[in-house]
Amino acid sequence: MIISNIAELRTLLSAQKVQGKTIGFVPTMGYLHEGHLSLIRQAKAETDFVVVSVFVNPTQFAPHEDFDAYPRDIVRDTELSLRAGADLIFYPEVSEMYPEGASTFVEVEGDITHVLCGLSRPAHFKGVTTVVNILFNIVQPDNAYFGQKDAQQVAVLQKMVRDLHLSVHIIVCPIVREKSGLALSSRNKYLSAAQHRQATVLSEALYEVHQKCINGEKNAQILINFITKKINEKPLAAIDYVQILSYPMLQPIEKITEKSLVAVAVKFGNTRLIDNIILE
Numbered sequence: 001m002i003i004s005n006i007a008e009l010r011t012l013l014s015a016q017k018v019q020g021k022t023i024g025f026v027p028t029m030g031y032l033h034e035g036h037l038s039l040i041r042q043a044k045a046e047t048d049f050v051v052v053s054v055f056v057n058p059t060q061f062a063p064h065e066d067f068d069a070y071p072r073d074i075v076r077d078t079e080l081s082l083r084a085g086a087d088l089i090f091y092p093e094v095s096e097m098y099p100e101g102a103s104t105f106v107e108v109e110g111d112i113t114h115v116l117c118g119l120s121r122p123a124h125f126k127g128v129t130t131v132v133n134i135l136f137n138i139v140q141p142d143n144a145y146f147g148q149k150d151a152q153q154v155a156v157l158q159k160m161v162r163d164l165h166l167s168v169h170i171i172v173c174p175i176v177r178e179k180s181g182l183a184l185s186s187r188n189k190y191l192s193a194a195q196h197r198q199a200t201v202l203s204e205a206l207y208e209v210h211q212k213c214i215n216g217e218k219n220a221q222i223l224i225n226f227i228t229k230k231i232n233e234k235p236l237a238a239i240d241y242v243q244i245l246s247y248p249m250l251q252p253i254e255k256i257t258e259k260s261l262v263a264v265a266v267k268f269g270n271t272r273l274i275d276n277i278i279l280e
């Protein structure tokens with residue numbers, strides 16, 4: 001079932017809650033792949049009624065970014081979601097989510113939103129936290145499922161939930177990858193065959209760094225240099241960042257002595273890919 005209207009969605013969800021059903025929520029921007037579906041399956045395994053939202057959120061895109069071009073296919077998304085265990089697809093118009101004149105935003109301040117993707121996409125996380133708050137207010141889920149693929153997003157949302165005393169549990173699900181190692185992303189569709197082949201360098205570099213760390217290399221700069229060199233060997237890759245930070249606070253570190261995030265963002269043509277690994 002697809003619902004586009006907030007009032008209608010609320011009525012349906014109230015009926016579930018009255019029966020004592022727990023609500024699992026999977027927010028997405030659509031064009032679903034196995035990564036999204038793994039979140040839906042986990043939500044289905046852990047909660048009684050699963051809501052998947054499909055909403056390409058304009059406030060998290062900068063004017064020069066790919067909001068208009070972002071791939072969309074609601075018919076396919078609905079079919080895949082239902083098959084993975086979704087009970088309801090929430091597919092609102094922009095005007096439903098942001099009533100005319102809406103000017104209220106939720107922003108997590110501090111380093112956590114100013115490093116990594118926050119540097120190259122300055123308004124991005126403000127858009128994400130605002131829309132996720134709106135969605136949480138509408139759906140009022142018990143659990144909300146997010147992918148470790150967007151590790152900084154998860155850290156920011158966990159901080160928002162804590163800071164605002166929201167009652168939702170954030171559940172973080174592992175990164176789903178192609179056989180080649182490339183992390184699944186709706187944006188992979190933009191890659192040419194040659195770019196796609198070269199993009200596997202991201203996961204290769206991250207796995208090698210993981211191994212190096214296990215073997216005793218704890219110097220963050222040495223590991224960053226290793227990844228940078230490896231990615232730069234691919235002529236179609238242009239690095240946006242390669243960083244190692246503490247996780248989830250995202251503070252600079254010199255040595256890997258605590259839980260750390262190794263994160264990369266690399267452009268192949270106009271397509272910007274991100275990937276990461278957590279070193280425990």
Ligand code: AMP
Binds near residue numbers: 027028
């Ligand atoms: P998006 O539609 O890109 O906004 O992603 C919706 C949710 O799916 C986010 O929580 C993402 O982190 C998650 N996700 C996207 N790609 C993957 C992946 N390859 N593995 C696991 N989760 C993912």
